[in-house]
Amino acid sequence: MLLEVTDLHVFYGRIEAIKGISFGVGEGEITTLIGANGAGKTTTMRTISGVRTVTQGSVIFDGQDITKMAPHDRVKLGICQAPEGRGIFPGMTVRENLDMGTYVRGGDSAQKAADLAHVFHLFPRLEERISQLGGTLSGGEQQMLAIGRALMSRPRLLLLDEPSMGLAPMLIAQIFEIIKQINSEGISVLLVEQNATQALRVAHRGYVLETGYVVKDGSGHDLLEDPAVRAAYLGG
């Protein structure tokens, strides 16, 4: 396992949002967390990035305990996220937003140029808009930018929180294709989705989250076939 989360508890003030969940992301795999609104998916993702405090439990990345590690050190280890709502810096250009992905690395412009070329290869649209302000991009373009920016950090584990949110069906299909492509290049992916059918189709493993608990897990295929999951998340 590349990432192992064990008995994780996370609080907002007195309210417990994550009530002891355990799951893992296999090396080179796509793992998905699905669940209804408020189940705790975003909280889990932010905890893995280190911007929420863990009350109990542990997060192990590549054999190293990162439960209390500062967020920037996690990025250095290779964990990067395209957060829910995309988190585009509105007053920065596309180029500057992408540069923020390399913030922890600094230096080495040759490598940066190569990474940039790679991101533009995945998302040609971004190259066309390189000097446009992030805040003026369309929702789809912003999502591409968020994923591209995370890729600029050369992650080993890419966290994607609802990348399909608010996108047209055509674009959703495209985003899922790109997720598969990124994964085929050896990057492990943890994917949070409302769009459970599509997510389970691309995922090797899936976990179903309900109000702070993992209520079910299995291979993407098994969960797709599971009657209870179908009823609750796949529209019957």
Added chain:
Amino acid sequence: MPDWLIIRTFWDLTVTGLALGSIYALVALGYTLVYGVLRLINFAHSEIFMVGTFGSLLASSQFLNIPLLEDGNYPYRAGMTLIFFLVVILIIAMVFSGISAVLLERVAYRPLRGNGDSIGAVALAFLTAFIVSLIFIDDTQVNVIISLVLTAPIAYSYLRIFKRGRKAPRLAFLISAIGASTAIAEAVGVWGTHGRDQYQTARILEKKTVFNLFGTDVRIDYVIVIVGALLMMTALTLFVNKTRLGRGVRAVAQDAETSRILGVNVDMIIIVTFALGGVMAGGAAMLFTLVYDQTRFNIGFILGVKSFTAAVLGGIGNLKGALLGGLVLGLVENYGSAIFGGQWKDVIAFTVLLVVLMFRPTGLLGESLGKARV
């Protein structure tokens, strides 16, 4: 009044207004930067400016050993010596202000941000004990001993109160800011060699006229102030837009949480932000002493309020707004006091603020460091 005199006065007022406005603008940058990054009005920033004026004072009187008067005349310097001295004084003033701004953040704000800062808690505990003991006992040595003894238990309770993950309410930051501001000013007022009196700074620059603008003699010190301020602001803009740390500052201002997710060390960026604001205030302080040749423990108060006004006027959180707000305020104040009389100067400044806020609550340029492409 003959026409030429009005014109002449007009240009004279313009030059002095721009010079004063440049100083407002430099100090306003500090308010705007910190606001942009932390959404916090750093009311103690005025004292950072004051510390800078004392930095200039110490630089010339102690480090450079320049007397106030030489053989009964001003200790004028010229040529390279003058430039060298001015640069040294500038750098020392910047260092004084920069360091005190960073310390201020560490002691007055960081413990409240709820990231379990133990060093900050200890420093704050010491200061609390020290200030309280000052109220009761009038002997510095005894005070220090008492506060050293009390530091441990107070720091312990501070650590309990400011524990990790518990952010203090907004009001606490404001109170802390006002407290820190008073504490810094009073410390200088109480322990300074002249106490609460005025200090003269050495006048090494002979204030000659350098050129004539539409019949008005323009003095060298005003030119240095305006040009110096513009240079410093350009340097700041370049830093914020072109360097990695500068980009971090903009990122945190626009979206702190996403910045953290991408690996920006927000605590570090906050330190950088305070340091930048401090350095600008230090520069402003040096330019201020260049024109006015004096300082005092409470010199920051009115100037701070005016600079804050300038920041709000231009659109707080917006770097260009600070420049515009500062210059507009300096000019309006000057023209206004020529029309209504000098005693109305402050009234005019705040009336302008009120009027602008009534019609444009986000200031002239609106937008924050967040949205604007600074």
